[in-house]
Amino acid sequence: MVNWDDFLAPYKQAVEELKVKLKGMRTQFERENTHSPIEFVTGRVKPVASILDKAASKNIPLERIDQEIQDIAGLRMMCQFVDDIMKVVQLLRQRNDFEIVEERDYISHKKASGYRSYHVVIRYPVQTIHGEKKILVEIQIRTLAMNFWATIEHSLNYKYKGQFPEDIRLRLKRAAEAAFLLDEEMSKIRFEIQEAQRVFLRKLEGQEE
Numbered sequence: 001m002v003n004w005d006d007f008l009a010p011y012k013q014a015v016e017e018l019k020v021k022l023k024g025m026r027t028q029f030e031r032e033n034t035h036s037p038i039e040f041v042t043g044r045v046k047p048v049a050s051i052l053d054k055a056a057s058k059n060i061p062l063e064r065i066d067q068e069i070q071d072i073a074g075l076r077m078m079c080q081f082v083d084d085i086m087k088v089v090q091l092l093r094q095r096n097d098f099e100i101v102e103e104r105d106y107i108s109h110k111k112a113s114g115y116r117s118y119h120v121v122i123r124y125p126v127q128t129i130h131g132e133k134k135i136l137v138e139i140q141i142r143t144l145a146m147n148f149w150a151t152i153e154h155s156l157n158y159k160y161k162g163q164f165p166e167d168i169r170l171r172l173k174r175a176a177e178a179a180f181l182l183d184e185e186m187s188k189i190r191f192e193i194q195e196a197q198r199v200f201l202r203k204l205e206g207q208e209e
């Protein structure tokens with residue numbers, strides 16, 4: 001018998017600690033008055049029922065779930081622009097309070113469902129009164145548009161249990177394409193705004209000479 005409260009305690013602690021740490025990165029950008037590649041951060045511990053479902057569907061014995069289910073503790077970092085995602089990944093890679101175990105790039109290689117996100121799995125040391133315990137945590141990094149799509153698709157998935165009626169499946173595919181185009185348009189707008197700022201600054205500098 002698994003005592004779920006005991007089992008999940010370090011995961012809860014890790015999520016709370018990492019929320020503070022990752023939100024702190026955003027605060028540091030704000031302090032420096034520079035564009036933050038992080039828009040907002042959320043976190044959750046996977047509900048027991050979802051852990052059991054995932055273990056059953058992947059044939060994972062209960063004694064191995066801590067090693068084989070990587071997203072019992074999950075953090076999500078939302079970005080405004082696609083380019084921000086790799087900046088966030090770089091920031092994670094240079095930290096020394098955890099170790100990166102795996103990265104999954106569902107942006108260059110989107111899933112068949114249309115899902116896009118960058119996943120980083122880390123091994124995070126939790127300090128307990130019985131010593132250090134290292135646990136796996138999954139950090140999903142995505143744009144606001146990717147998050148919008150994934151959130152809707154996830155709730156529909158819950159309703160249809162993965163078996164979407166054909167018309168809904170097609171609409172979700174089209175919505176994923178629309179989210180992709182939205183990200184592209186926003187990146188172009190951003191580039192044009194930055195370009196306009198550069199031209200403006202050059203003109204100002206010219207006037208000062």
Ligand code: 0O2
Pocket residue numbers: 019039040041042043044
């Ligand atoms: P604020 O002041 O609203 O920015 P907890 O309830 O303690 O477990 P938390 O962080 O409050 O933890 O909740 P959760 O669910 O992990 O994260 C929700 C955070 O994400 C909240 O911020 C929301 O405001 C923020 N959020 C959700 N959607 C959006 C969005 O579309 N845009 C932006 N900018 N933020 C969003 P906080 O941390 O409560 O602080």
Ligand code: 0O2
Pocket residue numbers: 046050054070071074104111113114115119149150151153154
């Ligand atoms: P939750 O808490 O409900 O979000 P898998 O075999 O795909 O379940 P794997 O290979 O361990 O899992 O890891 P993967 O695919 O890198 O990450 C799984 C998590 O990514 C999912 O967690 C989702 O949060 C997200 N995800 C992956 N594919 C999709 C998708 O097609 N649609 C949406 N909306 N999200 C996706 P869970 O288990 O669903 O947990």
